[in-house]
Amino acid sequence: xxxxxxxxxxxxxACRIARTAxxxxxxxxxxxxxxxxxxxxxxxxxxxxxIGPAPAAQSYLVIDKLIAAAKASHADCIHPGYGFLSENAAxxxxxxxxxxxxxGPPPSAMRAMGLKDRAKALMEKAGVPVVPGYHGDLxxxxxxxxxxxxxxxxxxxxxxxxxxGKGMRRVDRHADFDAALSGAMREAKxxxxxxxxLIEKYxxxxxxxxxxxxxxxxxxxxxxxxxxxxxxxRHQKVIEEAPAPGLSAEMRATMGAAAVAAAKACGYVGxxxxxxxxxxxxxxxxxxxxxxEMNTRLQVEHPVTEAITxxxxxxxxxxxxxxxxxxxxxxxxxxxxxxxEARLYAEDPERGFLPSTGKxxxxxxPQGEGLRIDSGVEAGDEVTPFYDPMIAKVIASAxxxxxxxxxxxxxxxxxxxIGPRSNAGFLSRLCRSQAFRDGDxxxxxxxxxxxxxKAEPQGLDRAAAAAGALELLxxxxxxxxxxxxxxxxxxxxDSEDAFQLAGERRLALPILADGANxxxxxxxxxxxxxxxxxxxxxxxxxxxxxxxxxxHGRQTKVSLRDLALDEAGDGSAGGLVRxxxxxxxxxxxxxNGEAVTxxxxxAIIEAMKMEHTLVAPIDGTVAEIAVAKDAxxxxxxxxxxxxxxxxxxxx
Ligand code: ADP
Numbered sequence: 001x002x003x004x005x006x007x008x009x010x011x012x013x014a015c016r017i018a019r020t021a022x023x024x025x026x027x028x029x030x031x032x033x034x035x036x037x038x039x040x041x042x043x044x045x046x047x048x049x050x051i052g053p054a055p056a057a058q059s060y061l062v063i064d065k066l067i068a069a070a071k072a073s074h075a076d077c078i079h080p081g082y083g084f085l086s087e088n089a090a091x092x093x094x095x096x097x098x099x100x101x102x103x104g105p106p107p108s109a110m111r112a113m114g115l116k117d118r119a120k121a122l123m124e125k126a127g128v129p130v131v132p133g134y135h136g137d138l139x140x141x142x143x144x145x146x147x148x149x150x151x152x153x154x155x156x157x158x159x160x161x162x163x164x165g166k167g168m169r170r171v172d173r174h175a176d177f178d179a180a181l182s183g184a185m186r187e188a189k190x191x192x193x194x195x196x197x198l199i200e201k202y203x204x205x206x207x208x209x210x211x212x213x214x215x216x217x218x219x220x221x222x223x224x225x226x227x228x229x230x231x232x233x234r235h236q237k238v239i240e241e242a243p244a245p246g247l248s249a250e251m252r253a254t255m256g257a258a259a260v261a262a263a264k265a266c267g268y269v270g271x272x273x274x275x276x277x278x279x280x281x282x283x284x285x286x287x288x289x290x291x292x293e294m295n296t297r298l299q300v301e302h303p304v305t306e307a308i309t310x311x312x313x314x315x316x317x318x319x320x321x322x323x324x325x326x327x328x329x330x331x332x333x334x335x336x337x338x339x340x341e342a343r344l345y346a347e348d349p350e351r352g353f354l355p356s357t358g359k360x361x362x363x364x365x366p367q368g369e370g371l372r373i374d375s376g377v378e379a380g381d382e383v384t385p386f387y388d389p390m391i392a393k394v395i396a397s398a399x400x401x402x403x404x405x406x407x408x409x410x411x412x413x414x415x416x417x418i419g420p421r422s423n424a425g426f427l428s429r430l431c432r433s434q435a436f437r438d439g440d441x442x443x444x445x446x447x448x449x450x451x452x453x454k455a456e457p458q459g460l461d462r463a464a465a466a467a468g469a470l471e472l473l474x475x476x477x478x479x480x481x482x483x484x485x486x487x488x489x490x491x492x493x494d495s496e497d498a499f500q501l502a503g504e505r506r507l508a509l510p511i512l513a514d515g516a517n518x519x520x521x522x523x524x525x526x527x528x529x530x531x532x533x534x535x536x537x538x539x540x541x542x543x544x545x546x547x548x549x550x551x552h553g554r555q556t557k558v559s560l561r562d563l564a565l566d567e568a569g570d571g572s573a574g575g576l577v578r579x580x581x582x583x584x585x586x587x588x589x590x591x592n593g594e595a596v597t598x599x600x601x602x603a604i605i606e607a608m609k610m611e612h613t614l615v616a617p618i619d620g621t622v623a624e625i626a627v628a629k630d631a632x633x634x635x636x637x638x639x640x641x642x643x644x645x646x647x648x649x650x651x
Pocket of ligand 1: 131156158162163164165166168200201202203204206208232235275277292293443
């Protein structure tokens with residue numbers, strides 16, 4: 001066994017690999033870009049080597065830097081994780097040339113399986129069923145159009161160098177083929193520098209079912225059962241499970257044998273996945289599945305296989321890379337219970353699943369029997385725009401599929417992500433969706449059910465906004481109480497039951513909830529917004545000047561629409577200085593109480609790598625500095641208050 005490993009990756013997979021490596025007694029070496037210098041994977045490993053600027057093309061993807069880091073740290077082996085260089089044959093070769101073991105297959109196997117057209121040809125030869133279609137060299141559009149017609153619509157155009165669903169187009173009518181072809185080729189050229197495509201019959205009611213395989217360097221190969229990854233969006237996996245619902249033991253044996261044949265055909269060693277597309281119309285059938293592609297690395301969704309087999313796939317990877325034999329025969333591979341994984345992302349399902357970056361103000365997961373959380377971040381960490389915005393994988397297992405889905409939905413509902421928006425609510429609705437629970441689904445399920453899954457704008461949650469207003473009041477009260485001298489006159493904020501302003505025990509509190517201007521009515525200790533009371537099933541977390549309310553997996557950001565201004569009337573409205581966009585406070589150039597003149601520089605904020613100087617909007621004195629140096633500020637957040645000359649400084 002190796003004594004040390006350099007993990008050429010980041011995020012959850014780097015952390016996950018480090019855990020097993022440590023358990024096996026390996027010295028762990030992390031690599032990190034400038035954006036990751038404080039990342040969890042760096043904190044978790046024994047050592048860490050800096051490999052350059054934040055963009056992956058200048059750090060995690062630079063072969064020379066990784067090899068140099070491995071040499072400098074005297075690593076015995078390199079584990080590439082998934083993504084980045086994990087399927088790069090040149091990287092595997094560079095490791096070998098440097099005398100460092102590559103925890104993965106030989107470069108020749110990667111090359112054989114790297115391009116979809118060549119892989120399909122090899123599989124055909126090995127007797128593995130492949131999707132009917134054209135995967136030859138001729139790329140003339142007229143010729144391809146004729147092929148598509150012969151195959152019969154619908155067809156799928158795929159980039160031969162494809163991955164991540166890029167360069168892929170479904171075409172339903174011959175009239176649309178030419179446009180789709182040029183679109184797919186353009187996209188393939190841009191993404192992979194290779195515009196060649198293949199054409200496949202589009203399988204209707206398709207199920208994505210893949211086989212985990214393992215091969216050793218002594219000629220043995222087995223499979224570790226299948227995973228069903230049919231719940232996808234834009235051809236990207238969202239939820240994965242094992243075993244596949246409705247797949248018989250006979251079909252498992254047939255598919256497993258095909259997968260093992262595929263692995264042997266390319267001289268495979270290590271962990272790999274053979275992806276099949278199965279026809280789900282009228283139920284899965286042993287003769288109704290076809291090879292799609294092979295992933296020559298560890299998969300994101302490997303934990304569901306670990307859950308049903310009780311095996312540690314990363315341990316197997318290390319053992320096989322160090323020359324050991326497979327520890328089990330095919331007959332000895334267990335299959336117990338059911339496991340489901342959900343990919344928790346920093347993204348906004350209501351806005352087309354747009355990535356949502358920023359600081360994780362709060363991040364918490366439930367713990368319990370049958371639950372596993374694989375994460376690469378902790379509360380306080382930043383989700384940056386540089387890398388995949390996955391926050392964690394939440395994996396639930398139980399004796400039955402129904403119980404595992406219920407457990408996963410519960411866990412997602414108890415998951416707290418505050419700061420960036422997340423897809424937690426969307427994922428839990430998926431797990432609870434009746435058709436999915438009944439096993440009645442295919443790869444189009446999510447797209448067909450976006451509305452039921454509430455993946456469209458939902459409008460303001462007034463109950464959540466009211467809960468936020470209530471929390472803001474509590475915060476403001478506590479803040480003022482802390483500030484006041486012991487012998488100061490009583491403030492209206494002190495009143496526990498209401499606020500005494502202008503002789504009436506009620507207050508109209510102007511608030512900003514997700515950008516909407518609202519008025520919270522405060523009376524008799526109660527808060528309402530348009531008659532709606534605060535939700536009692538929400539979690540409210542105060543950060544800076546805002547309160548983030550999480551309810552049903554959905555976040556509502558609530559802040560005071562500058563109380564001081566509204567109380568004082570319009571006259572001083574010009575004294576408020578807000579952050580123009582989300583960014584970091586680089587410096588504060590004035591002090592509290594300092595006299596300033598209109599146009600004077602007050603603070604510098606860095607956003608999108610550019611500096612923005614905030615200036616005084618009016619002549620006056622600095623009445624409040626609401627942020628500290630180095631703090632992150634949200635768009636529109638209060639930075640300072642300038643009291644106009646003649647204003648009373650106290651509220
Ligand atoms: P990529 O390498 O870009 O991820 P794949 O070949 O793995 O592309 O296909 C991605 C997804 O596209 C599959 O999981 C499946 O949902 C869908 N898909 C691929 N081929 C077909 C097909 N012939 N018919 C129907 N759906 C398909």
